[in-house]
Amino acid sequence: MIQRKRVNLLTKSSKKKSILLFGGKLPLVGAVIGITMFIALLILIVLFIFDKQAVNNLVRERQELENYILNQKDNEAKITYFSLKKDQLKKFMEEDARFLPYYRVLNDVLTASSNSANVENLLIDKTRKTSFLVNLEGYDSMYKFIKYIETPEFLSNFEELKLLNFTLDTEKRGSKKQYQLNFEGKFKPLYELTK
Amino acid sequence: MNKLEFRKNLPSLISLVVVFVLFLIVSYTSRTYLEQKDQKAEMELSNQTLKNRVDILKNNKAITKESINEFNELLTQLIPEKEDFFSIIYALETISLQTGFTINGYEISIRPTKEKYALTVKGDGNAASFLKFLGNYNFSGGRLITNEKIEFTPAEVGKIKLQLNFYSKDIPKQGVTSGSITKKDLKSIQEIQSKITVNYKPAISENFDYAIKPDPFK
Numbered sequence: 001m002i003q004r005k006r007v008n009l010l011t012k013s014s015k016k017k018s019i020l021l022f023g024g025k026l027p028l029v030g031a032v033i034g035i036t037m038f039i040a041l042l043i044l045i046v047l048f049i050f051d052k053q054a055v056n057n058l059v060r061e062r063q064e065l066e067n068y069i070l071n072q073k074d075n076e077a078k079i080t081y082f083s084l085k086k087d088q089l090k091k092f093m094e095e096d097a098r099f100l101p102y103y104r105v106l107n108d109v110l111t112a113s114s115n116s117a118n119v120e121n122l123l124i125d126k127t128r129k130t131s132f133l134v135n136l137e138g139y140d141s142m143y144k145f146i147k148y149i150e151t152p153e154f155l156s157n158f159e160e161l162k163l164l165n166f167t168l169d170t171e172k173r174g175s176k177k178q179y180q181l182n183f184e185g186k187f188k189p190l191y192e193l194t195k
Numbered sequence: 196m197n198k199l200e201f202r203k204n205l206p207s208l209i210s211l212v213v214v215f216v217l218f219l220i221v222s223y224t225s226r227t228y229l230e231q232k233d234q235k236a237e238m239e240l241s242n243q244t245l246k247n248r249v250d251i252l253k254n255n256k257a258i259t260k261e262s263i264n265e266f267n268e269l270l271t272q273l274i275p276e277k278e279d280f281f282s283i284i285y286a287l288e289t290i291s292l293q294t295g296f297t298i299n300g301y302e303i304s305i306r307p308t309k310e311k312y313a314l315t316v317k318g319d320g321n322a323a324s325f326l327k328f329l330g331n332y333n334f335s336g337g338r339l340i341t342n343e344k345i346e347f348t349p350a351e352v353g354k355i356k357l358q359l360n361f362y363s364k365d366i367p368k369q370g371v372t373s374g375s376i377t378k379k380d381l382k383s384i385q386e387i388q389s390k391i392t393v394n395y396k397p398a399i400s401e402n403f404d405y406a407i408k409p410d411p412f413k
Contacts, residue, residue, distance in 0.1 A: 030210025037217040044224045051231050058238040065245040072252045078263045079255055083374025084366050085270035089339065092362045096341035100329045125344040
């Protein structure tokens with residue numbers, strides 16, 4: 001048996017330390033993360049089940065809708081045909097000048113202004129642009145008409161209007177002088193005129 | 196790492212593995228859930244399109260089969276799928292007779308577009324008959340006719356030249372969605388119907404609905 005007589009306090013005693021990963025705190029952190037993930041997983045599963053039910057309902061609904069449409073496919077084709085043809089009709093009608101309604105509007109307005117006012121020439125195109133020549137007999141009619149064309153009653157039929165020229169017809173027809181007024185402008189759309 | 200250290204770190208290692216596995220499960224589940232959510236959104240959208248089609252069909256139940264057939268025939272007559280010169284000439288003759296404005300010549304212009312045919316028409320008549328013509332030319336002849344520009348001089352109606360447009364256009368066979376028919380649409384078609392005095396009989400469709408013999412030689 002060896003007896004130790006003295007202890008050497010100057011030498012360092014080498015003690016091996018055991019390594020603990022992350023200071024031994026990992027199990028605690030892992031438990032917290034694990035529980036959180038588990039709760040998240042449960043929530044996801046519940047949401048998944050609800051969504052799956054909704055998808056099944058949508059599939060069933062789709063089946064019913066498709067069956068109905070299949071039974072009505074002839075009717076649907078006819079309605080589609082009507083709708084497309086009606087759109088063609090509407091589109092092509094925009095190419096029309098729609099002369100007569102505007103002619104009537106102008107005629108009515110001129111008759112209201114003066115008994116002798118009449119349209120000698122009228123041009124209307126599909127964009128509602130117009131030019132017209134009004135013939136008047138006698139100074140009184142002409143004066144009345146000139147005053148009338150400045151009233152809102154006359155001007156409300158046009159988006160724009162200007163008097164291009166004003167002539168006196170030197171070749172008298174009858175006892176009264178003939179006056180001609182040449183206008184250029186644009187009618188308002190018909191639906192505004194029929195208000 | 197020796198056995199003692201391994202034993203001391205075992206809980207940490209287990210927790211690492213468990214967290215990793217949980218992470219994989221959660222990732223997979225959330226991906227599956229999101230895919231299903233996308234699928235649900237797509238289905239909702241396509242179901243809505245189908246519902247719109249069904250609504251149109253239900254809303255138009257009031258229009259009887261006979262009416263819709265009649266209206267479709269009328270619209271096909273006004274704007275045929277292919278141009279038909281016979282109906283153009285017939286339309287002009289009909290309007291001429293109805294209004295008293297005599298159309299005494301026409302020249303076919305170069306076709307401006309695939310769907311529009313322009314005709315220069317010479318006419319003769321008085322102011323009253325010309326105005327009647329202007330009030331009736333759109334539909335009375337049985338074809339849709341438009342006129343882009345009209346110049347009217349009451350004293351010179353006899354020398355009038357008009358450019359009239361006739362239309363033909365087919366319907367696309369695919370890729371169309373059904374539209375709705377409103378009361379306004381029906382009213383305007385009925386008004387047009389009342390103006391038309393000419394009805395071209397549509398071609399009688401051949402009926403192939405007969406029983407088929409298994410052996411045509413017996």
